[in-house]
Amino acid sequence: MAKLRKFAAYRNVERPYTRRSKFKQKSFVRAIPAMNIVRFDMGNPNKQFSHTLELKSKSALQIRHNALESARQSSNKVLEAVLGKTLYHMKIMVYPHHILRENPLASGAGADRMSTGMKMSFGKSISVAARIREGQTIVRVKINKPHLKLARTALKRFSNKLPCSYSIVETENKPAAAN
Numbered sequence: 001m002a003k004l005r006k007f008a009a010y011r012n013v014e015r016p017y018t019r020r021s022k023f024k025q026k027s028f029v030r031a032i033p034a035m036n037i038v039r040f041d042m043g044n045p046n047k048q049f050s051h052t053l054e055l056k057s058k059s060a061l062q063i064r065h066n067a068l069e070s071a072r073q074s075s076n077k078v079l080e081a082v083l084g085k086t087l088y089h090m091k092i093m094v095y096p097h098h099i100l101r102e103n104p105l106a107s108g109a110g111a112d113r114m115s116t117g118m119k120m121s122f123g124k125s126i127s128v129a130a131r132i133r134e135g136q137t138i139v140r141v142k143i144n145k146p147h148l149k150l151a152r153t154a155l156k157r158f159s160n161k162l163p164c165s166y167s168i169v170e171t172e173n174k175p176a177a178a179n
Contacts, residue, residue, distance in 0.1 A: 005126075007067075007163055010100050013060045013131055028122045035096055035128055036069040042076050043089040049142035054169045055155045057136050061164050062129040065096040071139075071161035075154040079141070082150055089142040090154075094130040102126045138166065142173070 021027040072092060079088050101123030132138065139158055143151045152168060159166040 004066075005102060007064070010064070010129060011061050011163065013062055013133075029099055029101075029125055031125060032099060033125055033127055035065045037065055037072065037092070037096070038069065039072070040092045040095075041089070042072075042085075042091075043079070043083075043142075044086045045089050045091075047086070047089065048173070048175070049089065050144045050173055051142070051148055051151075052171045052173055053141045053143070053148070053151050053155055054137045054171075055139045055159055055166050056169055057132045057134060057138060058165045058167060060134045061132050062098060062100075063094070063096075063132060063138075063162055064100070064127055064129050066127070067162055068092065068094070068096065068130065071158040074161055075139075075158040078154040078157055079150065083143075083147060087144065087147065088151070091140050093137045093140055094132060096128040096130040098129045098131050099125045100127040100129055138162070 076090060079090060103123040139155065141151045141155060148170070155168050159168075
């Protein structure tokens, strides 16, 4: 399998240019790569919880789908091991829509027969990424008060797998009014 290009090549949020047309000759994006994220909702979404913790981005950037899946697995493992599947609800709030492209240039012997240089250099799609704005919520965890420390640990582990820096914001949910 080919090695992934460094994240620094795709970190900046720039104007996306991906043309999809119903006319094949005018469409530049040939195929959209498969996304690795298995689940966006984990735990029990139907239960009411007393507190909500959110992981918010401190800067605008792009995050690859494989980084989001890796972070999801590690943080969900922390919560599920202690609480089971019913005492929390974790939801990934971003979706990787943006298609990342690469124009591979070969160097070395025989390179002139493989690559065309910068002629028609739109690039082939290699991955997808989520575009994140400053202050946007990446993941939300709903949990009861006794388990707040565990949820903070899980979100800290989530942020360690992602590029850039993040802040954890805690809010207390108001109980629903009984009529």
